[in-house]
Amino acid sequence: MSAPIVLLDDVTFTYHPQQPPIFQHFDWEVEQGEAWAVIGPSGCGKSTLLYLLAGLRQPTAGTVLVEGQPVPRPRASIGLILQDHGLLPWATVWENAALGVRMGHFYARKRAPRDTPRPYPPALPLSEVDAWLKRLDIHHLRHHYPNQVSGGQRQRVAIARTLALHPNLLLMDEPFSALDALTREDLQTLMVQLQAELGVTTIVVTHNIEEAVFLGRKILVLHVPPNEAPIIVDNPAAGSPAFRASKEFWEMTQRLREMLTPAARR
Amino acid sequence: MRWRDLGIGLLFTIIIWQVLAWLVNRPILPGPAVVLYTFGRELVAGRLAGHFLVSTYRVLASIAISLVLAVPAGLALGQSPRLNRIFSPLLYIAYPIPKVVFLPVFLLLLGIGDASKIALIVVILFFQVLVVVRDQASAIRPELIMSVRSLGAGRLALLRFVYLPASVPAILTALRLSIGTAVAVLFLAESFATTSGLGYYIMVESWSRVAYTEMYAGVVAMSLLGLGLYYLADWLERRLAPWLFAS
Numbered sequence: 001m002s003a004p005i006v007l008l009d010d011v012t013f014t015y016h017p018q019q020p021p022i023f024q025h026f027d028w029e030v031e032q033g034e035a036w037a038v039i040g041p042s043g044c045g046k047s048t049l050l051y052l053l054a055g056l057r058q059p060t061a062g063t064v065l066v067e068g069q070p071v072p073r074p075r076a077s078i079g080l081i082l083q084d085h086g087l088l089p090w091a092t093v094w095e096n097a098a099l100g101v102r103m104g105h106f107y108a109r110k111r112a113p114r115d116t117p118r119p120y121p122p123a124l125p126l127s128e129v130d131a132w133l134k135r136l137d138i139h140h141l142r143h144h145y146p147n148q149v150s151g152g153q154r155q156r157v158a159i160a161r162t163l164a165l166h167p168n169l170l171l172m173d174e175p176f177s178a179l180d181a182l183t184r185e186d187l188q189t190l191m192v193q194l195q196a197e198l199g200v201t202t203i204v205v206t207h208n209i210e211e212a213v214f215l216g217r218k219i220l221v222l223h224v225p226p227n228e229a230p231i232i233v234d235n236p237a238a239g240s241p242a243f244r245a246s247k248e249f250w251e252m253t254q255r256l257r258e259m260l261t262p263a264a265r266r
Numbered sequence: 267m268r269w270r271d272l273g274i275g276l277l278f279t280i281i282i283w284q285v286l287a288w289l290v291n292r293p294i295l296p297g298p299a300v301v302l303y304t305f306g307r308e309l310v311a312g313r314l315a316g317h318f319l320v321s322t323y324r325v326l327a328s329i330a331i332s333l334v335l336a337v338p339a340g341l342a343l344g345q346s347p348r349l350n351r352i353f354s355p356l357l358y359i360a361y362p363i364p365k366v367v368f369l370p371v372f373l374l375l376l377g378i379g380d381a382s383k384i385a386l387i388v389v390i391l392f393f394q395v396l397v398v399v400r401d402q403a404s405a406i407r408p409e410l411i412m413s414v415r416s417l418g419a420g421r422l423a424l425l426r427f428v429y430l431p432a433s434v435p436a437i438l439t440a441l442r443l444s445i446g447t448a449v450a451v452l453f454l455a456e457s458f459a460t461t462s463g464l465g466y467y468i469m470v471e472s473w474s475r476v477a478y479t480e481m482y483a484g485v486v487a488m489s490l491l492g493l494g495l496y497y498l499a500d501w502l503e504r505r506l507a508p509w510l511f512a513s
Contacts, residue, residue, distance in 0.1 A: 054416050076418030086413035090431045090509045099427060100417040106426065107418070121418045145509045158413070165417065 003068055005169055005201050006030035006053060011062035013048060021060065022048050024226040035195050035239060036203045037216025039256065044222040046205045050171050053203070054080045055119075067117070067168055075119035076100060079167030083174040086158045087146040093153075094142035097160040098129040104165070121165050132160040136190070152183035156190075163194070170202045176211065188214050189241045196239065209260070213252045214244055221259055231259070296479050305483035312480075317467040318487050321456065324380055324463065325448050325495065328387035329441065335388070336395035337437055341429050343396070344403020361397060365390045366451055373459055383455040383463075387448050394447065395440040402436030403429050435510060438503045445495040449488065464488045 008028040014021035022045035030036060038046045051057040052064050055071035055078065064071055066078055074080070087096045095102075104121035112118035133139040136156045141149050146157070155175060162170065172191075176184040188211060195202050204215045212219050217238045221231040233256065237248045280298045287297040308314035343350045369386055376382035406428065414428050456465025464487050472481035504511065 051412075054412075056412055056415065073420075074416045074418060078416070080413060080416035082409050082413050084409070086409060088410070088414075088428065088431065090434070090507065099414070103417060103419055103423050103427065106423055107420075119418050120420070145512045147509075148512055161417070171416075 002032055004029040005032045005067055006203070007063070007065040007068075008052075009063040009065070011052070011059045011064060013045075013052060013057070013060050020226050022225045022227065023059075024228050025062070026227055026230065028220065028230045030201060030203065032201055033199050034201055035215060035217045036201075036220060037212035037218075037235075038203060038205045038220045038222065039207065039209065039212040039216075039260070040222030041224065041260065042207065043224065045225055045227055046207075046222050047173050049222070050080070050173050050203065050205050053169070054078055054171055056080075069117045072116070073119055075117060076104070076121035076165050077117070077168045079162035079165065079170045081155070081158050081162055081170070081172045081175050084151075084154075084178050087154055087161075089146055091145075092142060093138060093144050093146070093149065093157050094129065094133065096146065096157050097133055097142075097164060098126055100161055100165040101126055101129055124164070124166075128164050129160070132164045136160050150183070151179050152187060155179065155187060159190075159194075163198070163200075167200060170200050172202065172204045174206055175204065177206070177208065184211070185244070191215060192239060192241055209253050209256050210244075213249060213256060214238060219256065221256070233259070293476075293478050296482060300479050301482040301486060304479040305486045308480060308483050309487075313471075314467060314483060314487055317462055317464050317484075318491065320380075320462045321452060321464040321488070322491055324383050324456075325387070325445075325452055325491065327380070328384045328391060328448055328452075329444055329495075331384065332388045332391035332395055332444070333437065333441070336392045336440075337399055337433065340396045340399025340436075341403050341425060341433060344400040344406075344433075345424070345429050347404070350400065350404065357393070357397065361393050365393075366454065369455060378459045378461075383452060383460075386455055387451050390447060390451055391444045394444055395437070398436045398440040398443070399433050402433050406432050434507050435503075438499055438507065441502070442496065442499045445492060445499065449492045449495070453488065464491065 006029065008023075008026055011023050011026045011028075012021050013023045013026075038049060040046050048057060052059060053066055053071065055074040058064075058072070071078070088099065091099070100121045101124050104123040107120035108123040110120060112120075130139065130142075133142055136159060138149075138153055138156045138160065141153060146154050149157075158175075175191075176187050179187065191202070191204075192215065194200075202215070204211070206212050206215075213235060215238065217235055219233040219235055221233060223231075233252075235252055237243055237246065237252075243249050283298045287295050305314070309318075343353055366386065368389065369382075372382040372386045376385055411424065411428065414424060419427065452463070453465040453468070456463035457469040460466050464484050468481050468484035468488070472478070472484055
């Protein structure tokens, strides 16, 4: 078996020494190619978990390894998609989607600090950007600015920008929460298709039970801090667009709902 | 502003000017016709064109130098809360000081040529531009910074791809604010201890020898200088910040 792409070993994380830690002696592993959903109430630390993996936060104690390497700063092989505000308002759809690739050219000659993986994006050809815009059906909008396209289209731009860098790990923080129901389902289906096409390891953080069940073949349930042992729900039927209409889908949402109601914990 | 609006504005200005000239009915306020005639004559035959060019050069040089100095400083303070904490008390004291009072100092240190005037305007504009750029840079949403950092951006790429373009509207706003100040300060600096510039033309060559129509020709030239710079700022905004005009 290959090494896990994500490894949390005895991780403790706290924002303030006075407050209870978000994670305490927390262990978690994600294998290459898996599709995870992380769910829990607000304040449970699910975004924090993502920021630890993205290199935007550092653990107070313990080890966070992605691709077998610590993450002292964000690196381009770990893609991150946020709920909103991720696009540059002054750049067109094409320029936004090309941002990572252009930064790759900007850093083309820069080497990594000693003994660490190179954090900068690779200097890929810009034609990749057009290919991704076409794949995501937004190529016709390439000259528009973000405020001229819909929320769903903006999120497609963010996905194109991240996937254009061929990430090994794709992190998404409430990626579709700000969207209306139909657009949200549309993008969830797209993500399932992309995951199948690319085989990229994905971790989606969400507070939406249906989204977690639809996207996560494994679901990590977090509770009010401190989180100590991971609660993992296997959801092997997920991963096809048809799953949403099935009986298993409904049963799984019920099961998760029961796990997440506060009464169930006591 | 569109050309038609500009025409209407000019027409109103001339009408109000003419009415005031009739009401006042003294040599200190000549009507627009004679002034515009003098303006044309002085521009072609007199020394007005030379003074105009000298003043234009001084204003443009001051604005360029202050942008080159203040924009990087503003970006540096705006993207680093720590730097900003260190320097903001100094800025808080320095910003409201009426720096124009240092004109005599600059004259003594830099002489009566271009350098003293440019330096005075630069000192005044520097703080205006610095504060606007800093505030714009520090107002960038943290989510935006995080998502760009997650693409692998280091400090340099953030400056190049986020902070600098994000400050373009602020720089242009600061530029627009600066134009009025720069022209006003320039007038003051040129009105004594010098031998060239529109301020000199208005105060020394015309006013002191009671040549009121020439004086107003100088005022017209100074107004045109300010107006031209405003148009330059508009044009730059359209070129550099096209997303502000997309809807």
